Amino acid sequence: MEEKGKILIIDDNEDVLFALNLLLEPYMEKIKVTTQPSRIEHFMTTFRPDVILLDMNFRRDAISGQEGFDCLAQILQTDPQAVVVFMTAYADTDKAVRAIKEGATDFVSKPWEKEKLLATLSSALKLSRSRREVGKLQAQMLALKGDDGLPELIGNSPAMQKVKETVGKLSNTDANILILGENGTGKDLIARMLKYFSPRQDAAFVAIDLGSIPEQLFESELFGYEKGAFTDARKAKPGRMEIASGGTLFLDEIGNLSLPMQAKLLTALEKRQIVRLGAIEPTPIDVRLICATNADLHQRVAEGGFRQDLLYRINTIELRIPPLRERGEDILLLAEHFLTGYNRKYHKEIKGLTREAKNKLLKYSWPGNVRELQHTLERAVILSENLLLRPSDFFFPAAANEVHEEAGEELNLEKLERKAVEKALRASNGNMSRAAELLGITRFALYRKIEKLGL
Ligand SMILES: Nc1ncnc2c1ncn2[C@@H]1O[C@H](COP(=O)(O)OP(=O)(O)OP(=O)(O)O)[C@@H](O)[C@H]1O
Numbered sequence: 138m139e140e141k142g143k144i145l146i147i148d149d150n151e152d153v154l155f156a157l158n159l160l161l162e163p164y165m166e167k168i169k170v171t172t173q174p175s176r177i178e179h180f181m182t183t184f185r186p187d188v189i190l191l192d193m194n195f196r197r198d199a200i201s202g203q204e205g206f207d208c209l210a211q212i213l214q215t216d217p218q219a220v221v222v223f224m225t226a227y228a229d230t231d232k233a234v235r236a237i238k239e240g241a242t243d244f245v246s247k248p249w250e251k252e253k254l255l256a257t258l259s260s261a262l263k264l265s266r267s268r269r270e271v272g273k274l275q276a277q278m279l280a281l282k283g284d285d286g287l288p289e290l291i292g293n294s295p296a297m298q299k300v301k302e303t304v305g306k307l308s309n310t311d312a313n314i315l316i317l318g319e320n321g322t323g324k325d326l327i328a329r330m331l332k333y334f335s336p337r338q339d340a341a342f343v344a345i346d347l348g349s350i351p352e353q354l355f356e357s358e359l360f361g362y363e364k365g366a367f368t369d370a371r372k373a374k375p376g377r378m379e380i381a382s383g384g385t386l387f388l389d390e391i392g393n394l395s396l397p398m399q400a401k402l403l404t405a406l407e408k409r410q411i412v413r414l415g416a417i418e419p420t421p422i423d424v425r426l427i428c429a430t431n432a433d434l435h436q437r438v439a440e441g442g443f444r445q446d447l448l449y450r451i452n453t454i455e456l457r458i459p460p461l462r463e464r465g466e467d468i469l470l471l472a473e474h475f476l477t478g479y480n481r482k483y484h485k486e487i488k489g490l491t492r493e494a495k496n497k498l499l500k501y502s503w504p505g506n507v508r509e510l511q512h513t514l515e516r517a518v519i520l521s522e523n524l525l526l527r528p529s530d531f532f533f534p535a536a537a538n539e540v541h542e543e544a545g546e547e548l549n550l551e552k553l554e555r556k557a558v559e560k561a562l563r564a565s566n567g568n569m570s571r572a573a574e575l576l577g578i579t580r581f582a583l584y585r586k587i588e589k590l591g592l
Contacts, residue, residue: 141166142187142262145180147208148172148224149192153247157190164255174208181215187265188258191241193225193232202232206239213240220265222257224249287333288326291474292467296459300327303456308334315391315451316429318458320582321508324429325389327458332385337425340384343377348390348581355398357414360405366415378411378422386424391451392432392443393585403447426451431582461503461510468498471507475514476526485518490526497528504557509577534561534575555590558583562592 144165148154154170161168169184171177180186189212193205202225212219223236226247233244242264243257290301304327307314314331316324325344332342350358357367361376378386394402405411406426410419428451437443461468472490480487490498503509517530534557557576565571573583586592 142265143167143184144169144188144190144258145177145184145186146170146190147174147177147192148190153192160251160254161258164258174204174211177208177211178215181212181219187220188261189219189221190245190258191221191223192247193223193236206235209236209239209241218268220261220268222261288329289474290323290326290330291471292464293470294459294464294467296464297467300456300458303454304330304334307331307454307456309336311336311425313426313451313453314428314456315434315448315454316427316456316458317434318429318431319460319504319506320431320578321506322458322460323507324431324458325387327456328385328387328389328427328429331427332387332425335385335425337384341381342385342387343381344387344389345377346389346581348393348585352395352398356401359402360411361413363413363415366413370415373413376411376413378405378424379413379420381424382422384424386426388426388428388451390430390581390585391428392430392434392437396442396444399444399447403444403450406447406450428452431585461506462501465499468503468510469495471510472498472514475511476518479515479518483518485521486524487518487521487526488524491528493528494526494531497531501533502553503577504554505577508579512574512577534564551590554586555592558586558590558592 142165144161144167146154146157146161146168148157148170149172151172154172158168158170167184169180169186171180181189191205191208191212193202205223205225209221209223212221221241222243222245223233223241224245224247225232236244242261245254245257290297290304292298292300308331314328316327318324328344329342332338345359357374357376359376359378361374361379362370364370364373388402405422408419409423410421412419432443434443434448434452438445438448461471469490472495476487476489479485498510498513505512513531513533516532517526521527521530523530558572561572561575564575569580569583573580576583578586
């Protein structure tokens, strides 16, 4: 038998179990036996057999085989993918047909012929492996497609209406799109919307955060590698560009790419092919490209930090997402939206926000944009005991000042941002996760800000 695996044998005759155990031991990885149908679920969840060999004729109803059929139903209810081989002393075709119809994989008769039994179990093991493999691939495909339906884009402000209008115009096109906007403005969300309305709707959506891939892993992650390409490459692995082929590739934080990596990416995009590390032959790729960044790429080009030819390749259309503080009443719409979601998640029944609380949200500068608003609402919903959220339910890092309009107030964004980051770092005693949380941004975004601000 080529395949070895785990088998569970269910039979009410201990002599049969003993004989089968002895016979199958050299061919199986592990064997468990039971005379108790009531133990089936326990074995299925703890032992997780690849194949179940099930006797049809327990003492009760030995002739009809009904108890065997009941066991089969119980097994398939616990795991619809289970591979079950039926066994009976009364090999009659009617029962065999009924067993297969009810979900059994195969049928053997007692007394068994050793070779026949082994052949049946061998194919059952193969079937079990391929069912698991298919299940795994289906899960991967689902993850790749990011298939959780159409994301909801909240906002009625003129700025957001313009964004929605452009997204509408871009539906059904394959154009390369560059999404520009501060951290947390919804770039990722919009990239997923673009995919949802594109001709590649049903194909893979592969998102890569270029800001989080260390330079030395860039090529193996994006282009993949062949077995033996480097010490740890025990087997070949496709890169993310290859996996995205036929679908959409979302390159987030493209502004963080170093010049050498920009050159490699540009070559792949221009030639529409990649070469896996350790490979000689190129692999063709066909991706619709969506890129995003919070950096001013045009300025980076002017300063020599970003290749102009790469910018031209990725920005057929540029989509600018405005910061939250420029979207006025959208702040309240989004707050209500998150309140509804978190009420549901945390089993709360908070009815809304007081007028003063709304004013507090409207006055705040939201350096972390929608993500910060989302976290602020989550925190408030968890902690508040009030029926309506009040100003005291919203805690903002002291540094990220509210936007007052009095004369002399600092309004320069970069300066405000620097102050906010410095204060958050002080308040958190240098704990990056805590500081990022206070600012309402991700840890990676905080690292980038520290780098950008030279702190
Ligand atoms: N207009 C919106 N309507 C509803 N939810 C939104 C909206 N904009 C952003 N969000 C939510 O806010 C959070 C942050 O958005 P997203 O991750 O898309 O921002 P981003 O610009 O890609 O951030 P980063 O630059 O840090 O990668 C997400 O949970 C997203 O679903």
